[in-house]
Amino acid sequence: MRLVDIEAVEPGQILGKTIFSSNGAVLLSTGVQLTVFMISTLKRIGVTTVYIDDPLYRDISHEDLLSEETKRAVIYQMSETFEQLRSGKTFSTKAVSQSVDELLEDVLKNQNLLIHLSDIRTADNAKFLHAMNVCMIASLLGVNMGFNMLQLKELAIGALLHDIGKLDAPEVEEGRFHHAWRGFDLLKNKREYSLLVAHVAFQHHEAIDGSGVPRGLTGDDIHTYAKITAVANMYDNMIYPQNEDTPALMPHEACENLNAYSNTLLDHEVLVQFMRIVSIYPNGISVKLSNRQTGVVVGQHRGLPGRPVVRVIDKEGEDAVGYSELDLAQHPTLFIESVLS
Known part of the structure; x- marks a missing residue:
């Protein structure tokens, strides 16, 4: 694949x-x-x-953190949640919690896998896949940061619902009309949820240096859950921009941009943990190597995201006659020069 x-x-x-x-x-x-x-x-x-x-x-491993069954359940539940709110009804906190339980079960089972966002976006499913991916990334970060189950559940629900205030939000968001405020107002009275869930929606656009919105919080005034969700949210938005005029970045480009925001927009320690769990060059993408060969990434090394295994096809004319695999972890002078797809 x-x-x-x-x-x-x-x-x-x-x-x-x-x-x-x-x-x-x-x-x-x-x-x-x-x-x-x-x-x-x-x-x-x-x-x-x-x-x-x-x-x-065909033999390339494409193991996902989430099963297709879990993805379907989470996407469906987010679709239902938005539709209920759009109709002026209250959404089912129990149903959202059940979806989060399924997601966390998959994340815990597959916690040694690296993050790669491979689900195909359409105009209709984009906001639901965004919510699912932010929740998935945040949850894996929480696991790697040693959170207990209660903390993971609070973080995951908050991350899944982080953009809930965008529903019918005005195009220009200012003050109390910003979707972070709207999300906080929607979630703060949900007795089934910790107030920290509401604060994830409230604070996920705050910045470490105080330049964020809606309140300009700084450093330790921003909850760890929100700092984690901010990284997950920004990464997914870089890979799959919500604005059609914004170019999509490849994972390695997005990671470079995220690192540039360390201790300004984003928390440094969260970024360190994120770089340990993300696949910078995901399996299946085509790359050009510094020796001028081209190939496809077929394997990963946890902890060495920039040194994957690359399969180079040997050809005679237009026909493939074999292949060789270059493990970049074993070839320190060989680098990925560019991504071709």
């Missing part, structure tokens, strides 16, 4: 990763043979890249 720009996808190729609709239902399943109509539809709904089942890379 390798990541391919939607413009390079050809009819007859096999989809390598399931695409979800906005309510968690399966839009296209892994293994489906793509047609001209399917490719055209994917472009129309805002898909820019897809994973293709390539025989040359």
